[in-house]
Amino acid sequence: MTTNGNLHGQHAWVTGGGSGIGYAIAEALLRDGAKVTISGRRGDVLASAVERLSTLHKGDIASEIADVTDSAQVVSAAQSARQRFGQISILINNAGSTHSAKFTDTTPADFEAMYAVHVLGAVHTMQAVLGDMQELQQGHIINICSTAAIKPYKTISAYGAAKHALLGLTRSVALEYASTGITVNAVCPGYTATVIAEQALENLMQAKQLTRNQAQAILAAANPQGRLIQPEEVAETVRWLCQPSQKTHTGQVFPVCGAEWIG
Template sequence: MRLGSHHALVTGGGSGIGATVARALAAEGASVTIVGRRREALESVADGIAGAAVAVADVTDRAAVDAAFDTARAAHGPVTILVNNAGVAPSAPFARTTIDQWRAAMAINADAVFHCCQAALPDLRAAPAGRIVTIASTAGLKGYAYTAAYVASKHAAIGLTRALAIELAQTGVTVNAVCPGFTDTQIVDDAVENIRARTGRTPREAREELARFNPQRRLVAPEEVAEAVVWLCMPGSAAITGQAIAVAGGEVM
Protein backbone atom coordinates (compact mmCIF):
# COMPACT_ATOMS: atom_id res chain seq x y z
CA MET A 1 0.00 0.00 0.00
CA ARG A 2 2.70 2.42 -1.09
CA LEU A 3 0.27 5.28 -1.78
CA GLY A 4 -1.67 4.98 1.45
CA SER A 5 -1.15 8.63 2.41
CA HIS A 6 -2.43 9.98 -0.91
CA HIS A 7 -5.73 11.24 -2.28
CA ALA A 8 -5.89 10.86 -6.07
CA LEU A 9 -8.37 12.74 -8.25
CA VAL A 10 -8.82 11.20 -11.71
CA THR A 11 -10.72 13.01 -14.45
CA GLY A 12 -12.54 11.03 -17.08
CA GLY A 13 -12.76 8.28 -14.49
CA GLY A 14 -15.97 6.69 -15.68
CA SER A 15 -14.47 4.46 -18.35
CA GLY A 16 -11.37 3.33 -20.22
CA ILE A 17 -7.95 4.46 -19.08
CA GLY A 18 -9.35 6.71 -16.33
CA ALA A 19 -11.29 3.92 -14.66
CA THR A 20 -8.29 1.59 -14.91
CA VAL A 21 -5.96 4.22 -13.43
CA ALA A 22 -8.36 4.84 -10.54
CA ARG A 23 -8.45 1.12 -9.73
CA ALA A 24 -4.65 0.83 -9.94
CA LEU A 25 -4.06 3.79 -7.61
CA ALA A 26 -6.63 2.46 -5.15
CA ALA A 27 -4.90 -0.94 -5.21
CA GLU A 28 -1.76 0.84 -3.95
CA GLY A 29 -3.71 2.36 -1.07
CA ALA A 30 -4.65 5.80 -2.40
CA SER A 31 -8.04 7.29 -1.61
CA VAL A 32 -9.69 8.03 -4.94
CA THR A 33 -12.13 10.58 -6.34
CA ILE A 34 -13.28 10.06 -9.92
CA VAL A 35 -14.61 12.96 -11.96
CA GLY A 36 -16.64 12.95 -15.14
CA ARG A 37 -19.86 14.09 -16.78
CA ARG A 38 -21.89 10.87 -16.45
CA ARG A 39 -22.92 10.03 -12.90
CA GLU A 40 -24.11 6.54 -13.73
CA ALA A 41 -20.77 5.58 -15.29
CA LEU A 42 -18.82 7.10 -12.41
CA GLU A 43 -20.89 5.29 -9.80
CA SER A 44 -20.48 2.01 -11.66
CA VAL A 45 -16.69 2.36 -11.45
CA ALA A 46 -16.79 3.64 -7.87
CA ASP A 47 -18.80 0.60 -6.77
CA GLY A 48 -15.71 -1.50 -7.43
CA ILE A 49 -13.29 0.75 -5.51
CA ALA A 50 -13.56 0.78 -1.73
CA GLY A 51 -14.37 4.26 -0.46
CA ALA A 52 -14.16 5.95 -3.86
CA ALA A 53 -15.87 9.33 -4.14
CA VAL A 54 -17.65 10.64 -7.23
CA ALA A 55 -17.82 14.21 -8.50
CA VAL A 56 -19.90 15.01 -11.57
CA ALA A 57 -18.38 17.85 -13.57
CA ASP A 58 -17.63 19.14 -17.04
CA VAL A 59 -13.90 19.74 -16.69
CA THR A 60 -13.95 22.40 -19.41
CA ASP A 61 -15.98 24.59 -17.00
CA ARG A 62 -13.79 26.18 -14.31
CA ALA A 63 -16.64 26.67 -11.84
CA ALA A 64 -17.58 23.00 -12.22
CA VAL A 65 -13.94 21.98 -11.70
CA ASP A 66 -13.71 24.03 -8.50
CA ALA A 67 -16.94 22.46 -7.23
CA ALA A 68 -15.60 18.97 -8.04
CA PHE A 69 -12.45 19.63 -6.04
CA ASP A 70 -14.57 20.84 -3.12
CA THR A 71 -16.50 17.56 -3.28
CA ALA A 72 -13.26 15.59 -3.40
CA ARG A 73 -11.76 17.40 -0.42
CA ALA A 74 -14.91 16.90 1.60
CA ALA A 75 -14.63 13.16 0.97
CA HIS A 76 -10.91 12.53 1.34
CA GLY A 77 -9.08 15.73 2.23
CA PRO A 78 -6.49 17.58 0.12
CA VAL A 79 -5.71 16.24 -3.34
CA THR A 80 -2.11 15.02 -3.55
CA ILE A 81 -2.28 13.22 -6.91
CA LEU A 82 -3.99 14.71 -9.97
CA VAL A 83 -4.48 12.54 -13.04
CA ASN A 84 -5.70 14.56 -16.03
CA ASN A 85 -7.26 11.82 -18.11
CA ALA A 86 -10.43 13.29 -19.63
CA GLY A 87 -10.04 13.64 -23.38
CA VAL A 88 -11.55 13.38 -26.83
CA ALA A 89 -10.02 12.21 -30.11
CA PRO A 90 -11.80 13.84 -33.06
CA SER A 91 -10.82 12.87 -36.58
CA ALA A 92 -11.34 14.84 -39.80
CA PRO A 93 -9.30 16.12 -42.74
CA PHE A 94 -7.83 19.49 -41.80
CA ALA A 95 -9.68 21.28 -44.60
CA ARG A 96 -12.99 20.07 -43.19
CA THR A 97 -12.18 20.66 -39.52
CA THR A 98 -14.53 23.34 -38.21
CA ILE A 99 -13.61 25.93 -35.63
CA ASP A 100 -16.15 24.32 -33.29
CA GLN A 101 -14.39 20.97 -33.62
CA TRP A 102 -11.04 22.65 -33.06
CA ARG A 103 -12.22 24.50 -29.94
CA ALA A 104 -13.91 21.38 -28.54
CA ALA A 105 -10.65 19.43 -28.80
CA MET A 106 -8.70 22.25 -27.17
CA ALA A 107 -11.29 22.66 -24.43
CA ILE A 108 -11.18 19.08 -23.19
CA ASN A 109 -7.59 18.10 -24.04
CA ALA A 110 -5.80 21.32 -23.05
CA ASP A 111 -8.05 23.84 -21.26
CA ALA A 112 -9.31 21.20 -18.82
CA VAL A 113 -5.72 20.31 -17.89
CA PHE A 114 -5.10 24.01 -17.16
CA HIS A 115 -8.24 24.26 -15.00
CA CYS A 116 -7.53 21.11 -13.00
CA CYS A 117 -3.86 21.89 -12.44
CA GLN A 118 -4.72 25.33 -11.11
CA ALA A 119 -7.47 23.95 -8.88
CA ALA A 120 -5.17 21.28 -7.46
CA LEU A 121 -2.04 23.40 -7.08
CA PRO A 122 -2.55 24.72 -3.51
CA ASP A 123 -3.09 21.18 -2.21
CA LEU A 124 -0.19 19.77 -4.21
CA ARG A 125 2.27 22.41 -3.05
CA ALA A 126 1.28 21.86 0.58
CA ALA A 127 1.72 18.09 0.33
CA PRO A 128 5.03 16.38 1.19
CA ALA A 129 4.95 14.89 -2.32
CA GLY A 130 2.46 16.10 -4.93
CA ARG A 131 1.99 14.47 -8.32
CA ILE A 132 0.43 15.62 -11.58
CA VAL A 133 0.18 13.04 -14.35
CA THR A 134 -1.53 13.97 -17.61
CA ILE A 135 -2.66 11.27 -20.00
CA ALA A 136 -1.53 12.77 -23.27
CA SER A 137 -0.84 10.68 -26.38
CA THR A 138 1.84 9.81 -28.86
CA ALA A 139 -0.05 12.46 -30.86
CA GLY A 140 1.50 14.97 -28.48
CA LEU A 141 4.96 13.82 -29.56
CA LYS A 142 4.49 13.50 -33.33
CA GLY A 143 1.92 14.12 -36.05
CA TYR A 144 -0.82 11.92 -37.47
CA ALA A 145 -2.89 12.68 -40.54
CA TYR A 146 -6.58 13.59 -40.22
CA THR A 147 -6.28 14.49 -36.54
CA ALA A 148 -4.94 18.05 -36.57
CA ALA A 149 -7.10 19.30 -33.69
CA TYR A 150 -6.25 16.28 -31.55
CA VAL A 151 -2.53 16.46 -32.31
CA ALA A 152 -2.37 20.19 -31.56
CA SER A 153 -4.30 19.84 -28.30
CA LYS A 154 -2.10 17.01 -27.05
CA HIS A 155 1.04 18.98 -27.93
CA ALA A 156 -0.42 21.79 -25.82
CA ALA A 157 -0.97 19.42 -22.88
CA ILE A 158 2.63 18.23 -23.04
CA GLY A 159 3.90 21.80 -23.34
CA LEU A 160 2.02 22.73 -20.17
CA THR A 161 3.45 19.64 -18.45
CA ARG A 162 7.00 20.69 -19.24
CA ALA A 163 6.47 24.31 -18.24
CA LEU A 164 4.88 23.37 -14.91
CA ALA A 165 7.60 20.84 -14.16
CA ILE A 166 10.27 23.53 -14.40
CA GLU A 167 8.22 26.05 -12.43
CA LEU A 168 7.64 23.54 -9.62
CA ALA A 169 11.02 21.81 -9.74
CA GLN A 170 12.12 23.12 -6.32
CA THR A 171 8.92 22.04 -4.62
CA GLY A 172 7.75 18.54 -3.78
CA VAL A 173 5.54 18.43 -6.89
CA THR A 174 6.41 16.47 -10.01
CA VAL A 175 4.60 16.94 -13.31
CA ASN A 176 4.69 14.33 -16.06
CA ALA A 177 2.72 13.07 -19.03
CA VAL A 178 2.05 9.50 -20.09
CA CYS A 179 1.65 9.18 -23.85
CA PRO A 180 -0.16 6.01 -24.92
CA GLY A 181 -0.21 4.79 -28.47
CA PHE A 182 -3.49 3.43 -29.78
CA THR A 183 -5.08 1.85 -26.71
CA ASP A 184 -7.88 -0.69 -26.51
CA THR A 185 -10.64 1.65 -25.26
CA GLN A 186 -13.90 3.16 -26.49
CA ILE A 187 -11.93 5.91 -28.25
CA VAL A 188 -10.28 3.28 -30.45
CA ASP A 189 -13.66 1.65 -31.00
CA ASP A 190 -14.93 5.01 -32.25
CA ALA A 191 -11.89 5.38 -34.51
CA VAL A 192 -12.51 1.90 -35.90
CA GLU A 193 -16.08 2.84 -36.75
CA ASN A 194 -14.86 6.05 -38.39
CA ILE A 195 -12.37 4.09 -40.54
CA ARG A 196 -15.03 1.54 -41.43
CA ALA A 197 -17.50 4.23 -42.49
CA ARG A 198 -14.90 6.18 -44.45
CA THR A 199 -13.09 3.32 -46.19
CA GLY A 200 -15.41 0.33 -46.13
CA ARG A 201 -12.86 -1.80 -44.26
CA THR A 202 -14.09 -4.38 -41.78
CA PRO A 203 -13.73 -3.62 -38.05
CA ARG A 204 -10.92 -6.18 -37.87
CA GLU A 205 -9.07 -4.54 -40.75
CA ALA A 206 -9.55 -1.12 -39.15
CA ARG A 207 -8.14 -2.31 -35.82
CA GLU A 208 -5.17 -3.85 -37.62
CA GLU A 209 -4.61 -0.50 -39.36
CA LEU A 210 -4.36 1.24 -35.98
CA ALA A 211 -2.23 -1.52 -34.46
CA ARG A 212 0.33 -1.24 -37.24
CA PHE A 213 1.63 2.03 -35.72
CA ASN A 214 2.88 -0.09 -32.81
CA PRO A 215 6.02 -2.10 -33.67
CA GLN A 216 4.64 -4.85 -31.45
CA ARG A 217 1.64 -4.94 -33.83
CA ARG A 218 -0.98 -4.66 -31.12
CA LEU A 219 -3.10 -2.17 -29.25
CA VAL A 220 -1.86 -1.03 -25.85
CA ALA A 221 -3.83 -2.34 -22.86
CA PRO A 222 -5.28 0.27 -20.46
CA GLU A 223 -3.58 -1.58 -17.60
CA GLU A 224 -0.18 -0.85 -19.16
CA VAL A 225 -0.95 2.86 -19.15
CA ALA A 226 -2.14 2.67 -15.55
CA GLU A 227 1.07 0.98 -14.45
CA ALA A 228 3.08 3.89 -15.86
CA VAL A 229 0.88 6.36 -13.97
CA VAL A 230 1.27 4.46 -10.70
CA TRP A 231 5.06 4.37 -11.12
CA LEU A 232 5.19 8.14 -11.58
CA CYS A 233 3.21 8.60 -8.36
CA MET A 234 5.55 6.47 -6.24
CA PRO A 235 7.99 8.01 -3.72
CA GLY A 236 10.92 6.60 -5.70
CA SER A 237 9.95 8.63 -8.78
CA ALA A 238 10.60 12.02 -7.18
CA ALA A 239 13.40 12.80 -9.66
CA ILE A 240 11.16 12.08 -12.67
CA THR A 241 9.55 15.34 -13.76
CA GLY A 242 8.90 17.18 -17.01
CA GLN A 243 8.80 13.90 -18.92
CA ALA A 244 6.45 12.69 -21.65
CA ILE A 245 6.69 8.92 -21.44
CA ALA A 246 5.48 6.93 -24.43
CA VAL A 247 3.64 3.67 -23.77
CA ALA A 248 3.52 2.60 -27.39
CA GLY A 249 5.40 -0.61 -28.06
CA GLY A 250 8.49 1.14 -29.43
CA GLU A 251 6.75 3.50 -31.87
CA VAL A 252 9.31 6.02 -33.10
CA MET A 253 8.50 9.61 -32.18
Protein backbone atom coordinates in the same frame (compact mmCIF):
# COMPACT_ATOMS: atom_id res chain seq x y z
CA MET B 1 0.52 -6.72 -11.28
CA THR B 2 2.12 -6.27 -7.89
CA THR B 3 1.49 -3.39 -5.54
CA ASN B 4 3.33 -2.25 -2.45
CA GLY B 5 0.86 -0.03 -0.62
CA ASN B 6 3.13 2.99 -0.88
CA LEU B 7 0.22 5.30 -1.63
CA HIS B 8 -1.50 4.96 1.74
CA GLY B 9 -2.49 8.41 2.94
CA GLN B 10 -2.49 9.85 -0.56
CA HIS B 11 -5.62 11.28 -2.19
CA ALA B 12 -5.72 10.85 -5.96
CA TRP B 13 -8.13 12.57 -8.33
CA VAL B 14 -8.61 10.89 -11.71
CA THR B 15 -10.59 12.82 -14.32
CA GLY B 16 -12.38 10.74 -16.93
CA GLY B 17 -12.15 7.95 -14.36
CA GLY B 18 -15.38 6.13 -15.14
CA SER B 19 -14.07 3.95 -17.95
CA GLY B 20 -11.09 2.97 -20.08
CA ILE B 21 -7.67 4.26 -19.11
CA GLY B 22 -9.06 6.41 -16.30
CA TYR B 23 -10.83 3.46 -14.70
CA ALA B 24 -7.69 1.31 -14.94
CA ILE B 25 -5.63 4.08 -13.32
CA ALA B 26 -8.16 4.50 -10.52
CA GLU B 27 -8.05 0.77 -9.83
CA ALA B 28 -4.24 0.68 -9.82
CA LEU B 29 -3.98 3.61 -7.39
CA LEU B 30 -6.71 2.16 -5.18
CA ARG B 31 -4.90 -1.18 -5.05
CA ASP B 32 -1.78 0.64 -3.97
CA GLY B 33 -3.52 2.21 -1.00
CA ALA B 34 -4.59 5.64 -2.22
CA LYS B 35 -7.95 7.21 -1.58
CA VAL B 36 -9.37 7.84 -5.03
CA THR B 37 -11.87 10.33 -6.40
CA ILE B 38 -12.96 9.80 -10.00
CA SER B 39 -14.78 12.45 -11.99
CA GLY B 40 -16.57 12.77 -15.29
CA ARG B 41 -19.68 14.18 -16.89
CA ARG B 42 -21.97 11.14 -16.62
CA GLY B 43 -23.23 10.23 -13.18
CA ASP B 44 -24.43 6.78 -14.23
CA VAL B 45 -21.00 5.81 -15.59
CA LEU B 46 -19.28 7.09 -12.45
CA ALA B 47 -21.72 5.32 -10.13
CA SER B 48 -21.18 2.03 -11.95
CA ALA B 49 -17.40 2.44 -11.77
CA VAL B 50 -17.50 3.21 -8.04
CA GLU B 51 -19.68 0.15 -7.44
CA ARG B 52 -17.31 -2.13 -9.36
CA LEU B 53 -14.19 -0.70 -7.71
CA SER B 54 -15.77 -0.94 -4.25
CA THR B 55 -16.49 -4.61 -4.88
CA LEU B 56 -12.92 -5.29 -6.04
CA HIS B 57 -11.12 -3.31 -3.34
CA LYS B 58 -11.72 -2.25 0.24
CA GLY B 59 -10.17 1.20 -0.18
CA ASP B 60 -11.85 4.59 -0.27
CA ILE B 61 -13.38 5.39 -3.67
CA ALA B 62 -15.90 8.10 -4.56
CA SER B 63 -16.95 10.17 -7.54
CA GLU B 64 -17.73 13.76 -8.49
CA ILE B 65 -19.70 14.86 -11.52
CA ALA B 66 -17.72 17.57 -13.28
CA ASP B 67 -17.04 18.78 -16.80
CA VAL B 68 -13.38 19.78 -16.85
CA THR B 69 -14.09 22.50 -19.41
CA ASP B 70 -16.17 24.31 -16.77
CA SER B 71 -13.85 25.90 -14.19
CA ALA B 72 -16.66 26.39 -11.64
CA GLN B 73 -17.57 22.69 -11.77
CA VAL B 74 -13.91 21.75 -11.36
CA VAL B 75 -13.45 23.98 -8.31
CA SER B 76 -16.63 22.60 -6.76
CA ALA B 77 -15.60 18.99 -7.42
CA ALA B 78 -12.14 19.56 -5.94
CA GLN B 79 -13.61 21.12 -2.82
CA SER B 80 -16.10 18.29 -2.33
CA ALA B 81 -13.40 15.66 -2.87
CA ARG B 82 -11.10 17.47 -0.44
CA GLN B 83 -13.76 17.53 2.26
CA ARG B 84 -14.29 13.80 1.86
CA PHE B 85 -10.74 12.41 1.60
CA GLY B 86 -8.44 15.31 2.49
CA GLN B 87 -5.99 17.34 0.44
CA ILE B 88 -5.36 16.15 -3.10
CA SER B 89 -1.78 14.99 -3.59
CA ILE B 90 -2.13 13.15 -6.92
CA LEU B 91 -3.89 14.47 -10.02
CA ILE B 92 -4.38 12.42 -13.17
CA ASN B 93 -5.71 14.46 -16.09
CA ASN B 94 -7.29 11.77 -18.22
CA ALA B 95 -10.55 13.39 -19.37
CA GLY B 96 -10.63 13.79 -23.12
CA SER B 97 -12.38 13.26 -26.41
CA THR B 98 -11.30 12.86 -30.00
CA HIS B 99 -12.07 14.34 -33.39
CA SER B 100 -11.16 12.90 -36.77
CA ALA B 101 -11.60 14.65 -40.13
CA LYS B 102 -9.58 16.00 -43.00
CA PHE B 103 -7.93 19.29 -42.09
CA THR B 104 -10.05 21.21 -44.60
CA ASP B 105 -13.19 19.72 -43.03
CA THR B 106 -12.10 20.62 -39.49
CA THR B 107 -13.75 23.79 -38.26
CA PRO B 108 -12.48 26.41 -35.79
CA ALA B 109 -15.16 25.10 -33.41
CA ASP B 110 -13.59 21.63 -33.64
CA PHE B 111 -10.19 23.06 -32.66
CA GLU B 112 -11.77 25.03 -29.82
CA ALA B 113 -13.57 21.94 -28.49
CA MET B 114 -10.38 19.86 -28.44
CA TYR B 115 -8.41 22.70 -26.80
CA ALA B 116 -11.14 23.20 -24.20
CA VAL B 117 -11.14 19.63 -22.91
CA HIS B 118 -7.48 18.68 -23.28
CA VAL B 119 -5.73 21.94 -22.43
CA LEU B 120 -8.10 24.19 -20.50
CA GLY B 121 -9.45 21.12 -18.70
CA ALA B 122 -5.95 20.40 -17.40
CA VAL B 123 -5.45 24.08 -16.54
CA HIS B 124 -8.62 24.08 -14.45
CA THR B 125 -7.79 20.91 -12.51
CA MET B 126 -4.13 21.77 -11.92
CA GLN B 127 -5.01 25.22 -10.62
CA ALA B 128 -7.61 23.62 -8.35
CA VAL B 129 -5.12 21.29 -6.63
CA LEU B 130 -1.73 23.01 -6.70
CA GLY B 131 -2.54 24.85 -3.47
CA ASP B 132 -2.98 21.49 -1.71
CA MET B 133 0.27 20.17 -3.11
CA GLN B 134 2.20 23.28 -2.14
CA GLU B 135 0.94 22.99 1.43
CA LEU B 136 1.89 19.32 1.47
CA GLN B 137 5.26 20.16 -0.16
CA GLN B 138 4.80 17.22 -2.49
CA GLY B 139 2.52 15.97 -5.21
CA HIS B 140 2.31 14.23 -8.56
CA ILE B 141 0.47 15.54 -11.61
CA ILE B 142 0.26 13.27 -14.63
CA ASN B 143 -1.31 14.45 -17.85
CA ILE B 144 -2.47 11.68 -20.15
CA CYS B 145 -1.37 12.92 -23.54
CA SER B 146 -1.03 10.65 -26.57
CA THR B 147 1.53 9.61 -29.11
CA ALA B 148 -0.28 12.31 -31.12
CA ALA B 149 1.61 14.77 -28.88
CA ILE B 150 5.00 13.48 -30.06
CA LYS B 151 4.40 12.40 -33.66
CA PRO B 152 2.01 13.44 -36.45
CA TYR B 153 -1.03 11.54 -37.64
CA LYS B 154 -3.29 12.27 -40.58
CA THR B 155 -6.88 13.50 -40.14
CA ILE B 156 -6.66 14.39 -36.43
CA SER B 157 -5.25 17.91 -36.67
CA ALA B 158 -7.48 19.37 -33.93
CA TYR B 159 -6.81 16.51 -31.53
CA GLY B 160 -3.08 16.45 -32.30
CA ALA B 161 -2.73 20.20 -31.86
CA ALA B 162 -4.46 20.04 -28.47
CA LYS B 163 -2.27 17.16 -27.30
CA HIS B 164 0.88 19.01 -28.39
CA ALA B 165 -0.35 22.01 -26.40
CA LEU B 166 -1.00 19.81 -23.36
CA LEU B 167 2.55 18.50 -23.57
CA GLY B 168 3.91 22.05 -23.69
CA LEU B 169 1.76 22.97 -20.69
CA THR B 170 3.07 19.94 -18.81
CA ARG B 171 6.67 20.97 -19.33
CA SER B 172 6.07 24.61 -18.41
CA VAL B 173 4.29 23.78 -15.14
CA ALA B 174 6.90 21.14 -14.30
CA LEU B 175 9.68 23.69 -14.62
CA GLU B 176 7.80 26.30 -12.60
CA TYR B 177 7.23 23.89 -9.70
CA ALA B 178 10.44 21.87 -9.91
CA SER B 179 11.77 23.20 -6.58
CA THR B 180 8.55 22.56 -4.63
CA GLY B 181 8.45 18.76 -4.43
CA ILE B 182 5.72 18.61 -7.08
CA THR B 183 6.32 16.58 -10.24
CA VAL B 184 4.43 17.07 -13.49
CA ASN B 185 4.77 14.50 -16.26
CA ALA B 186 3.08 13.36 -19.46
CA VAL B 187 2.16 9.76 -20.28
CA CYS B 188 1.57 9.22 -23.99
CA PRO B 189 -0.30 6.04 -24.92
CA GLY B 190 -0.50 4.77 -28.46
CA TYR B 191 -3.72 3.23 -29.74
CA THR B 192 -5.28 1.71 -26.63
CA ALA B 193 -8.25 -0.62 -26.31
CA THR B 194 -10.74 2.06 -25.18
CA VAL B 195 -13.84 3.87 -26.41
CA ILE B 196 -11.59 6.33 -28.29
CA ALA B 197 -9.96 3.44 -30.15
CA GLU B 198 -13.44 2.15 -30.89
CA GLN B 199 -14.28 5.54 -32.41
CA ALA B 200 -11.10 5.37 -34.49
CA LEU B 201 -12.15 1.93 -35.70
CA GLU B 202 -15.57 3.22 -36.73
CA ASN B 203 -13.97 6.15 -38.57
CA LEU B 204 -11.61 3.84 -40.44
CA MET B 205 -14.37 1.42 -41.36
CA GLN B 206 -16.52 4.23 -42.67
CA ALA B 207 -13.84 6.25 -44.45
CA LYS B 208 -12.16 3.30 -46.19
CA GLN B 209 -15.04 0.84 -46.44
CA LEU B 210 -13.23 -1.72 -44.30
CA THR B 211 -14.41 -4.61 -42.21
CA ARG B 212 -13.90 -4.43 -38.46
CA ASN B 213 -11.03 -6.93 -38.59
CA GLN B 214 -9.31 -4.94 -41.35
CA ALA B 215 -9.63 -1.70 -39.36
CA GLN B 216 -8.32 -3.39 -36.21
CA ALA B 217 -5.32 -4.66 -38.15
CA ILE B 218 -4.49 -1.13 -39.31
CA LEU B 219 -4.59 0.26 -35.76
CA ALA B 220 -2.55 -2.65 -34.40
CA ALA B 221 0.02 -2.24 -37.18
CA ALA B 222 0.81 1.28 -35.92
CA ASN B 223 2.44 -0.41 -32.94
CA PRO B 224 5.67 -2.23 -33.84
CA GLN B 225 4.54 -4.93 -31.40
CA GLY B 226 1.51 -5.47 -33.63
CA ARG B 227 -1.16 -4.96 -30.99
CA LEU B 228 -3.30 -2.42 -29.16
CA ILE B 229 -2.06 -1.17 -25.81
CA GLN B 230 -4.17 -2.27 -22.85
CA PRO B 231 -5.47 0.32 -20.35
CA GLU B 232 -3.79 -1.57 -17.51
CA GLU B 233 -0.39 -1.03 -19.12
CA VAL B 234 -0.93 2.72 -19.11
CA ALA B 235 -2.14 2.51 -15.52
CA GLU B 236 1.03 0.76 -14.38
CA THR B 237 3.18 3.53 -15.82
CA VAL B 238 1.04 6.11 -14.04
CA ARG B 239 1.17 4.19 -10.76
CA TRP B 240 4.96 4.06 -10.96
CA LEU B 241 5.17 7.81 -11.49
CA CYS B 242 2.95 8.39 -8.45
CA GLN B 243 5.25 6.59 -6.01
CA PRO B 244 6.76 8.75 -3.21
CA SER B 245 10.22 7.73 -4.44
CA GLN B 246 9.60 9.40 -7.82
CA LYS B 247 11.07 12.81 -7.09
CA THR B 248 13.46 13.32 -10.02
CA HIS B 249 11.22 12.57 -12.98
CA THR B 250 9.42 15.79 -13.86
CA GLY B 251 8.67 17.52 -17.14
CA GLN B 252 9.21 14.18 -18.84
CA VAL B 253 7.37 12.28 -21.56
CA PHE B 254 6.64 8.58 -21.06
CA PRO B 255 5.36 6.89 -24.25
CA VAL B 256 3.37 3.68 -23.74
CA CYS B 257 3.20 2.49 -27.31
CA GLY B 258 5.58 -0.37 -28.07
CA ALA B 259 8.15 1.99 -29.69
CA GLU B 260 5.59 3.40 -32.15
CA TRP B 261 6.76 6.96 -31.58
CA ILE B 262 10.32 6.18 -32.72
CA GLY B 263 9.18 5.61 -36.27
